[in-house]
Amino acid sequence: MLLKIEFESETPIYQQIKNQIIKGIATGELAIGEDLPSVRQMAADIGINFHTVNKVYTQLKQEGWVVVHRKSGVMINPDLKAELTEDYLQTLEENLETLAAEAYLRGVSKEDFHGMIDKKYSSFIGRGRK
Amino acid sequence: MLLKIEFESETPIYQQIKNQIIKGIATGELAIGEDLPSVRQMAADIGINFHTVNKVYTQLKQEGWVVVHRKSGVMINPDLKAELTEDYLQTLEENLETLAAEAYLRGVSKEDFHGMIDKKYSSFIGRGRK
DNA sequence: TATCTGTTATATATATTATATAACAGTTCT
């Protein structure tokens, strides 16, 4: 998987990597059970310190997105079952409200917003839970 | 307007205030032309340093949400005309994609997402640009 | 043994966030 990092961005590098990996899982660009590069390899590919990648993998493991084996390295969790907790729903609603408020004030209609959602969801592969 | 700050949150205080003010404009809780508390007053109300509030007002002014007059203080910009720039649309799409990817993987359906959007938009007052 | 994994420890540098004091230049009211 090709990662594109913007070093001038306000978003921290480790956060950019996390976001792109989760997007990759959703779109299927990262197959289930697929191996991710080693911390040192990915760090070398991007041109950053391996601790930054290690932070990403540690958090992704913590949140259940990946599993780790000695030597075999890090792979997308084959038993991925991200839960729809009340805490998550609350933060989602809050983030969405912030996003929607500014979008609305800038002239993005409800229909525009629906269209953007539809476009994103159409790019996701059929792996989500029902 | 009553501001609720979570001091344990990962989101910086100044960012929480900004978000709530923009939400307030969208919902109409903050009327157009309405005065906001002075930097010192709001800081005292919340129990934080006035520089933190000053940072909020400076950025809100910079982005066109408020206007500032000596003595009369800060008010919601009566000529609010937030623009739908290409840069803004791009960041909106990117933020939405990140949000949608995780939501999808956690079992939030497209219809759920639409419902959340509709709920937010129904709380916004008719002031947006067309 | 040599080489690859993730992991941990320690140290350093930089930027961000938040606070603390102080002062200044306008405006408004007494």
Place this chain on the structure above:
DNA sequence: AGAACTGTTATATAATATATATAACAGATA
């Protein structure tokens, strides 16, 4: 004129977050 309020600016400090640098360790593999 003077007091009391505005936003604004300057300076300093502290805590935290982000990123890097070097080194070492334990387990797996060839």
